[in-house]
Amino acid sequence: MKSMTGYGRATNGPFTVEIQSVNHKFCEISVKTPGYLLPMENKIRELVKTRINRGKLYALVNYDRTLATGGIRLNHNLANEMVKALQDLGNNIGLKDDLTLSSLMSFDKSIWRQEESIDMESLWTGLESCLFEAINGVLSMREIEGQKTKAELLERIGLIKEYMVEVEKKAPTVPMEYTEALKKRLKSLIGKEKIMDEARLAQEIAIYADKCDITEEIVRTKSHIEQFLQLIDKPEPVGRPLDFLIQELNREINTIGSKANNLSIVKAVLQIKNELEKIREQIQNVE
Numbered sequence: 001m002k003s004m005t006g007y008g009r010a011t012n013g014p015f016t017v018e019i020q021s022v023n024h025k026f027c028e029i030s031v032k033t034p035g036y037l038l039p040m041e042n043k044i045r046e047l048v049k050t051r052i053n054r055g056k057l058y059a060l061v062n063y064d065r066t067l068a069t070g071g072i073r074l075n076h077n078l079a080n081e082m083v084k085a086l087q088d089l090g091n092n093i094g095l096k097d098d099l100t101l102s103s104l105m106s107f108d109k110s111i112w113r114q115e116e117s118i119d120m121e122s123l124w125t126g127l128e129s130c131l132f133e134a135i136n137g138v139l140s141m142r143e144i145e146g147q148k149t150k151a152e153l154l155e156r157i158g159l160i161k162e163y164m165v166e167v168e169k170k171a172p173t174v175p176m177e178y179t180e181a182l183k184k185r186l187k188s189l190i191g192k193e194k195i196m197d198e199a200r201l202a203q204e205i206a207i208y209a210d211k212c213d214i215t216e217e218i219v220r221t222k223s224h225i226e227q228f229l230q231l232i233d234k235p236e237p238v239g240r241p242l243d244f245l246i247q248e249l250n251r252e253i254n255t256i257g258s259k260a261n262n263l264s265i266v267k268a269v270l271q272i273k274n275e276l277e278k279i280r281e282q283i284q285n286v287e
Helices: 035-051 076-093 101-105 120-170 173-190 198-211 215-231 239-259 263-283
Strands: 006-012 015-022 027-032 055-063
Touching: 006 120, 015 120, 027 035, 035 055, 035 120, 055 120, 120 215, 120 263, 215 239, 239 263
Parallel strands: 027 055
Antiparallel strands: 006 015, 015 055
16 A cells, blocks of 8 residues: 655756655646756656556756756857957947956856757656656655555554444344333333234334344445455555445445434444544545
8 A cells, every 4th residue: 555645856967856746636747847858748757657656746857957068168159259249339339348247247148158959868868767766765655654554544444343343233132122112102101001902013113123224234334344454455556446435334334323223323333434534534645
C-alpha cells in the first residue's frame, strides 16, 4: 500500500528536479521547465506516469545553463556591434558620446551571453537520470506513509470486527425481546393473562422477526471486511477498490442499525460508523 503524498529532489550536473505529490482522483501531472526545455515537457509527463499511477504531481525542472556551458561566455561580437551602432547614431544626430559599461548593461542582457545550439537528445539523457532519482524519492516517501496508513487501517478494522461480534451475539435476541415487550404491553392495556389468540400473536412475532433479521447483512459485512484485509496486502494500487468497499460496508451497517431495534446493536453500529468514517478519510490518500 502506498500513500499519494510524497516529495523527491535530485541534482545531476546542471539539472535540479523537484517533484511533489498529493492525493487526487486520477493521475495529473503539472510540469514547469525553463523556456528552452518546453519541448521536453510531454516526455517528462510520460516518464513520471510509468512510475506513478495516481495523484496530483508537480514537477519543477531547473537547468543551470551557466554551469552546463562551463561558465559565462560573453558575446563579444554582438557587444562590439552594439557599441559601434550607438556611436554612429550619436554622430548622426549630434549627441555626445557618453557610453559606459553601465549604460550598455541597461540593454538586453542577451548581448552578454553567447548563444549556443541546444542538443536536446544529450540534455534528455542527463535530465532522465535526474528525474528517475527524484521519482524514487517520491515513491520512497509514499511507501513509508502507506505503511503507516496500513497499520492504522488494520487497527480500525480490528475494532470493527470486535463490534460486529457484539452485533452478531445480540442479533438472535431481538425477536425474543420484542415478544416479551409486546406481551407486557398488551397485558398492561387489556389487563388479562390471556391477552389474545396465541396463533395471531405468533404470526405477528414471526412477521416482526423477519423484518428485523440482520443475518444477511452480517454475512455481507464480514465478507466485505475479509475482502478489505486481502486488498491492503496487494502490491498494486488499491485506493479505489478500498473506497468502494467502505461505501458498501457503510451501507450494510446503516441497514443493520435501521432493522435491529436493540440498544446494544445500535451502540455498536454507531461505533462502527465512527471507525468507517475515519477509514474513509485515510483511504482518500491511498494510491
